[in-house]
Amino acid sequence: MRYLPLSDADRSAMLATVGAGSIDELFRDVPESARLSGPIAGLPSHASELAVERHMTALSRKNTPAGEVPFFLGCGAYKHHIPASVDHLIQRGEYLTAYTPYQPEIAQGTLQVLFEFQSQVARLLGCEVANASMYDGSTACWEAIGMARRITRRTKAVISSGLHPHYVSVCKTMARFTGDTLDTALPELTAETDAERLIAAIDRETSAVVVQYPDILGRITDLQPIADAAHAAGALLIAVVTEPVALGAIRAPGEMGADIVVGEGQSIGVGLQFGGPYVGLFACREKHVRQMPGRIAGETVDAEGKRGFVLTLSTREQHIRREKATSNICTNSGLCALAFSIHMTLLGEKGLRSLAALNHARAVEVAERLAAIPGVRLVNDSFFNEFTLELPVEARPAVHAMVERGVLGGVSLGRLYPGVDSLKNGLVVAVTETVTDEDVNALEAALKEVVV
Amino acid sequence: MTINQSGWKPATPVAGPGDTGTTTGNRALMLEEPLIFEIGDSDTTGVDFSAPAQAGAQSSFDRAEEGTGPLPSQGHKLGTLARTAEIGLPGLTEPETVRHYTRLSRQNYAIDLGLFPLGSCTMKHNPRLNEKVARLPGFADIHPLQPRETVQGALEVINELAFWLIDLTGMHGVAMSPKAGAHGELCGLLCIRAALEARGDAREVVLVPESAHGTNPATAAFCGYRVESIPTNDAGRVDLEALQARLGPDVAAVMITNPNTCGLFEPDMKAISDAVHAAGGFVYCDGANFNAIVGKVRPGDLGIDAMHINLHKTFSTPHGGGGPGSGPVVLSKEISHFMPLPYVSRTADGIVHLIEEEQADEFSEEHFGGVMQSFGRMTAFHGQMGMFTRALAYILSHGADGLAQVAEDAVLNANYLLRSLEDVLDAPFAGSGPCMHEAIFSDAGFANGITTLDLAKALIDEGFHPMTMYFPLVVHGAMLVEPTETESKAALDQFIAALRSIAERARAGDENLKSAPVHAPRRRLDETLAARKPVIAYRTPAPDGADLPTPSPVGDR
Numbered sequence A: 001m002r003y004l005p006l007s008d009a010d011r012s013a014m015l016a017t018v019g020a021g022s023i024d025e026l027f028r029d030v031p032e033s034a035r036l037s038g039p040i041a042g043l044p045s046h047a048s049e050l051a052v053e054r055h056m057t058a059l060s061r062k063n064t065p066a067g068e069v070p071f072f073l074g075c076g077a078y079k080h081h082i083p084a085s086v087d088h089l090i091q092r093g094e095y096l097t098a099y100t101p102y103q104p105e106i107a108q109g110t111l112q113v114l115f116e117f118q119s120q121v122a123r124l125l126g127c128e129v130a131n132a133s134m135y136d137g138s139t140a141c142w143e144a145i146g147m148a149r150r151i152t153r154r155t156k157a158v159i160s161s162g163l164h165p166h167y168v169s170v171c172k173t174m175a176r177f178t179g180d181t182l183d184t185a186l187p188e189l190t191a192e193t194d195a196e197r198l199i200a201a202i203d204r205e206t207s208a209v210v211v212q213y214p215d216i217l218g219r220i221t222d223l224q225p226i227a228d229a230a231h232a233a234g235a236l237l238i239a240v241v242t243e244p245v246a247l248g249a250i251r252a253p254g255e256m257g258a259d260i261v262v263g264e265g266q267s268i269g270v271g272l273q274f275g276g277p278y279v280g281l282f283a284c285r286e287k288h289v290r291q292m293p294g295r296i297a298g299e300t301v302d303a304e305g306k307r308g309f310v311l312t313l314s315t316r317e318q319h320i321r322r323e324k325a326t327s328n329i330c331t332n333s334g335l336c337a338l339a340f341s342i343h344m345t346l347l348g349e350k351g352l353r354s355l356a357a358l359n360h361a362r363a364v365e366v367a368e369r370l371a372a373i374p375g376v377r378l379v380n381d382s383f384f385n386e387f388t389l390e391l392p393v394e395a396r397p398a399v400h401a402m403v404e405r406g407v408l409g410g411v412s413l414g415r416l417y418p419g420v421d422s423l424k425n426g427l428v429v430a431v432t433e434t435v436t437d438e439d440v441n442a443l444e445a446a447l448k449e450v451v452v
Numbered sequence B: 001m002t003i004n005q006s007g008w009k010p011a012t013p014v015a016g017p018g019d020t021g022t023t024t025g026n027r028a029l030m031l032e033e034p035l036i037f038e039i040g041d042s043d044t045t046g047v048d049f050s051a052p053a054q055a056g057a058q059s060s061f062d063r064a065e066e067g068t069g070p071l072p073s074q075g076h077k078l079g080t081l082a083r084t085a086e087i088g089l090p091g092l093t094e095p096e097t098v099r100h101y102t103r104l105s106r107q108n109y110a111i112d113l114g115l116f117p118l119g120s121c122t123m124k125h126n127p128r129l130n131e132k133v134a135r136l137p138g139f140a141d142i143h144p145l146q147p148r149e150t151v152q153g154a155l156e157v158i159n160e161l162a163f164w165l166i167d168l169t170g171m172h173g174v175a176m177s178p179k180a181g182a183h184g185e186l187c188g189l190l191c192i193r194a195a196l197e198a199r200g201d202a203r204e205v206v207l208v209p210e211s212a213h214g215t216n217p218a219t220a221a222f223c224g225y226r227v228e229s230i231p232t233n234d235a236g237r238v239d240l241e242a243l244q245a246r247l248g249p250d251v252a253a254v255m256i257t258n259p260n261t262c263g264l265f266e267p268d269m270k271a272i273s274d275a276v277h278a279a280g281g282f283v284y285c286d287g288a289n290f291n292a293i294v295g296k297v298r299p300g301d302l303g304i305d306a307m308h309i310n311l312h313k314t315f316s317t318p319h320g321g322g323g324p325g326s327g328p329v330v331l332s333k334e335i336s337h338f339m340p341l342p343y344v345s346r347t348a349d350g351i352v353h354l355i356e357e358e359q360a361d362e363f364s365e366e367h368f369g370g371v372m373q374s375f376g377r378m379t380a381f382h383g384q385m386g387m388f389t390r391a392l393a394y395i396l397s398h399g400a401d402g403l404a405q406v407a408e409d410a411v412l413n414a415n416y417l418l419r420s421l422e423d424v425l426d427a428p429f430a431g432s433g434p435c436m437h438e439a440i441f442s443d444a445g446f447a448n449g450i451t452t453l454d455l456a457k458a459l460i461d462e463g464f465h466p467m468t469m470y471f472p473l474v475v476h477g478a479m480l481v482e483p484t485e486t487e488s489k490a491a492l493d494q495f496i497a498a499l500r501s502i503a504e505r506a507r508a509g510d511e512n513l514k515s516a517p518v519h520a521p522r523r524r525l526d527e528t529l530a531a532r533k534p535v536i537a538y539r540t541p542a543p544d545g546a547d548l549p550t551p552s553p554v555g556d557r
């Protein structure tokens, strides 16, 4: 077996050193009744690299990659171009095959990267500090609600109707067990967000208001009035960003008073990968850092006075605090954080702003063209690279009909909000820098055909 | 604009006597590297955007390209929220970027460089075939919300991996969406809690052995349970009598790690399970150590109700310097039907279905006689697809024979280390028989105040990653050594020689150990200072460096 270096001669010599007559003797603590007598049933025996690659390639061919068709899906995961050097660098064995940096003297590479990542994330989200990553945006979101509960000692979270419905589901699952109550609502196909409802719902029991920015329909809302209302009642504002590229074009949530800003970092450096692994972003005010979940890298010096980095503030974490920890998270999304950080370094301020401008300009153009199709209405007044159309027909079958025409034309609200009549004609269309003029022509033509 | 306007950088002081300083602070292949904030600026980028194809393109594009006007001043749809303030993100060109991250990478130890015997973490070789298949466009470039007819191959991967995980564990079902081991623990406990609620049985307590990993009690507390600890006996096993005495109508679950964190199999596992079940509770097994028994023992034969599998341990997906992982949870018949949404299921017609909230009830009626009652969603999408492809390639590469060989070689390697070192390092449980895939030692016998930490740091100088230190908590100064099956005998022999000599020095009280490492990119780092005055994001320093950390007088330097 190509991955196992011991030879039979090695095994015999080692058994002799150990003083065991056979390998079975080493398994003697396992009761006989629980030991399998031969190879496990069902699974074939080992296979060559060639055979496995063939099998996996055949499976991969049954999927339609985003890069091979006109592609307009968003709603929490976005197709962006990732520079070739990102994937090259994250495959360096020193990053790929290292563990969590528990021994800082021989993990300065990972630790400095995490420190840089935290700094980039904090700046991008407009916060003072950030952690070294969470699993993804949705789990970061419910961790933020838990953190707000600990800080305010209150248990009611007011959730915007514009929060991704899968994120809402995750929060609902957790709330059932943590004792939080969630005030939720369904979105409406209007240009206005539900800022007014949120402000009205804040009371003295409220731990936090949770607002996605831009929201699930692509709308952008001013967070400042919501932050002011929350703060006046002693509650926090949690902002959720699922498309971080947007922050190259619009103000950061932290600038508008958000206390905790979480996000899905996939857009920057991490491929679509059918939903994971992604990278959860988590940033907050410095004064709340001891309530933050997850690992944190911090600056220090070594015994010779040289600057170096270590994992720090670990008295928040499970390996020290056990049942009193701020979270149970251990393994996070380290390598995806590295990819995010490399891509962000390549972009820099200038590149991020250009990328954001390009996305926005492209989206504005496409929105205008699609809204000109008879019967199709653009719901949004404001958007970044994603907007919602109201079709004259149900969007879900329209999406499938577009697949038949070779176009992945968007995410139907019927998929995200099954059974909700008022939303069934909604189609969310994301337009990034990867979209070509031919793609837009194809989408326009396909949509024209399927809405009649 | 320059971000580090003062241009200040920390000095790299010359080390102690005998060390000839260099002008750059570099020492041949040991290269220093500043922060991106110190070398990058906000006007530099390593990404070019191509000009739009059509002639007479909109000016917004042009200006965006040129970087002169980041946003079209008119016609944008950003309302009043267009960004004006600078973000403060440094950029580098591509060659500078490649060099920055390559130089930094060289300050990391990794499995690709040598033995990484971090107990409980299963740092085995990461096959590169797996990296290759995960990057096939049909897996890497598909969107989680693509219509199902365009992702049948991805759903098949999930279904096929699920099938083999069930086969290998002898369990009834598997939840694939958890994102790592700790997330899997959460999934398992939520299934248990849902099962208890379904029978109207409110129980409050989860029992966790003292030797358990920190995620176990943290997870139980997160699910709203009170955590009580159960003692470990002198043989390094769960104290069966103490456990049985504590069982009762308030105990929802017992969380057992098997093989346990002392590297020992719990021989009474079936008896424990039977006792817990008799008292109306459920058994959660932490499967972090599945590598020792994969292909040899099926947890389903031990009465377990839920067990997470760290694909990033047993099934070799790379740990990436902290993640990502993947933590599928295998489940017993009693609780499988509470597994989270979405889940994947193949029907008789060969079609693989992705079951989300929408189809859940109908699908359950049609195919499961209505029993499926998922407790809800744990994450936005379907789990760690990128890890599933790697793990599936790993399982198929090894096959049934190869996986059993994995467990055997992992256990043989660990016992070889144990028996080669027990005369110089105290092995508290060695007397009670062989270990499984990891060997545990204590600091008993070290002289002159030498600690486990000192020994670990000395291993760094010998070119090895240290073992897991101070875990589990039940062994004083614990050193948990897990070589894994992907080490050759020659590599083990070299490691043994190094560790023997350090252990002998520790017993002799060699003071020099206290200042190890001396050959690493950094000497010991001041963790007290880092926690006392946290600097966790870059701040432009004052020109004289006045606001920089000064070393703490005390601490673990």
Ligand SMILES: Cc1ncc(COP(=O)(O)O)c(C=O)c1O
Pocket: A329, A330, A331, B120, B121, B180, B181, B182, B183, B213, B215, B216, B257, B261, B286, B288, B289, B310, B325, B326, B327
């Ligand atoms: C025994 C044990 N349990 C649980 C975990 C948690 O797993 P993860 O880090 O994948 O969340 C680990 C690994 O760190 C472990 O060693």
